[in-house]
Amino acid sequence: MQRFTAPYASRPEETRGRFVPEAESPLRTAFARDRDRIIHSQAFRRLKHKTQVFVYHEGDHYRTRLTHTIEVAQVARSVARALGLDEDLAEALSLAHDLGHTPFGHAGERELDKLMRPHGGFDHNAQSLRILTKLERRYALFDGLNLTWETLEGLVKHNGPLVNAEGDPVGCYRERGLPEAILEFAADHELELHSFASAEAQVAAIADDIAYNAHDIDDGLRAGLFNLIDLGDVPLAGEALSDVLKLYPDLEHDRLVHETVRRVMSEMVSDVIAETRRRAAKFKPASATDVRGLGGGLVGFGDQMREKNRVLQGFLNERMYHHERVEEIMARARRVVKDMFDAYMADPRLLPQNWRDAADAADTERYARQVCDFIAGMTDRYALDQHKRLFDLDPLFR
Structure with a gap:
């Protein structure tokens, strides 16, 4: 088993556990198991064709969300090892940190947030939490990946506390408040939003x-x-x-x-x-x-x-x-996101069958979030294909 030299390291044997109880693995620590579940998730595989800065067609050697994520994990493991921290937890958090990103990088995120303002907005960190606790549907006993408290806490708070001691939002959430996905999850599962996360999350x-x-x-x-x-x-x-x-x-x-x-x-x-x-x-x-x-x-x-x-x-x-050059292509990318969002909101029949079956168009707020989930999960390539299917044109390249 892994040995820790830092007294302040997170220790898997002292984990606060999973929200749905499971028997522990005899071969892996709780944090190693979290890492493995993230790697085998659909959301992780989709990072391969999501923009970091350059859209996939611009060249094979530019970073994507996936290659960026792997590089982050490598740096995190190296730092965690040098500091005597739990490398598996640091790696799990690194691998999960960008799962909630939209297609077309920050341009896609800004456009989706703008479109979702009447329905609670969009935040990629909150979307990562939704993926890990709701949207991944692979296991018989629960939605999400049923990760440990430390991994979910670290994901939500890796950039620092979300609220102050009085419970008021701080940092990037000061003006708009906390995203609904975080509020909803924290209401049932105490994440100590006023405190810093573990050293591994900070790494x-x-x-x-x-x-x-x-x-x-x-x-x-x-x-x-x-x-x-x-x-x-x-x-x-x-x-x-x-x-x-x-x-x-x-x-x-x-x-x-x-x-x-x-x-x-x-x-x-x-x-x-x-x-x-x-x-x-x-x-x-x-x-x-x-x-x-x-x-x-x-x-x-x-x-x-x-x-x-x-x-x-x-x-x-x-x-x-x-x-x-980057601004021009991202402006076209924002148009792709807007066109699709408007089309799906206007006609649920345009959604793929599995999403159409789960859609609840009568509940506008809930339906908007379902459309948001669908678009946010797209790769660049899939988004362009869907846009071409809907409108028979490709605004990214014409």
């Missing part, structure tokens, strides 16, 4: 930041949205590039990019490990419960790295995510 969250910052540099360069020389004045990336050029002044372009990106990742990972150890020595959490009760996150970047990361994200936001 998964920062591994997400590390992975997408590094691989978006790679994908942005591959797509020609910016050039290596543009990274010269960007903290972290520019420093890494300079180091590589000093060591290998004649290195060919593709190797130069890879050597730069791997150094960016290595610097961020090393900083997280060092800073987390520093915080652990300062606050001395003696259990996973202590981690949840700290007044701030245990896992994170140091001050200098946090600032470098902020500047790097600003560069990518301007030069990549809002590049006119």
Whole structure:
């Protein structure tokens, strides 16, 4: 069995359990079993054809939600191992963190949220919870995957508490309130929304930041949205590039990019490990419960790295995510989502038979959520196929 060196690690033998009781596996820990259930889910397989930044037809070597998720899991396991945490829980949370994303990346999410505003809105984190507790229908005794409390808690709170001590929403939920899916689940299953999640959940969250910052540099360069020389004045990336050029002044372009990106990742990972150890020595959490009760996150970047990361994200936001080429294709992608949503809301007969059988068009709120679930679960490719079937045109490419 796995051994833990950190006193504040989550321990599978101390899990708060599953909401539907099951006999434990003699071969796997509870958290390893969670990881395996996520990997074998339909929602996980669909990540293969969901956009990270570039829609699937633009090239075979750009990241998809699936390859991004695998990279996040690799970083999370490495950090968890170095810190003496439960690698299986960190990996399970990494593998599940993007299950609720729509087709066409954040553009699809924003459009679906806009369309669902009269019906409670759309939030990809809440959608991940719906998938793991309701929408995956594979087991005889329950809907969802019946994951442990620690995995579901970590999924919901991996970016920090959702409410303050008085129960008021905080962070990204301050203005709009908590999504209905989270409120509904938390009403029956206490998730301690006012506290931080486990150290493993915090590792998964920062591994997400590390992975997408590094691989978006790679994908942005591959797509020609910016050039290596543009990274010269960007903290972290520019420093890494300079180091590589000093060591290998004649290195060919593709190797130069890879050597730069791997150094960016290595610097961020090393900083997280060092800073987390520093915080652990300062606050001395003696259990996973202590981690949840700290007044701030245990896992994170140091001050200098946090600032470098902020500047790097600003560069990518301007030069990549809002590049006119990306904006143009995402505007067309938003149209695909809107066209389908409007069509399904107007005529339930347009839904596939299995979704039509489960639809309740007489209850507008419930039906809108069913349509939302259907569209959110689509891959880019399936969404384009459905749009062509409905309208006999392909707005993404014409």
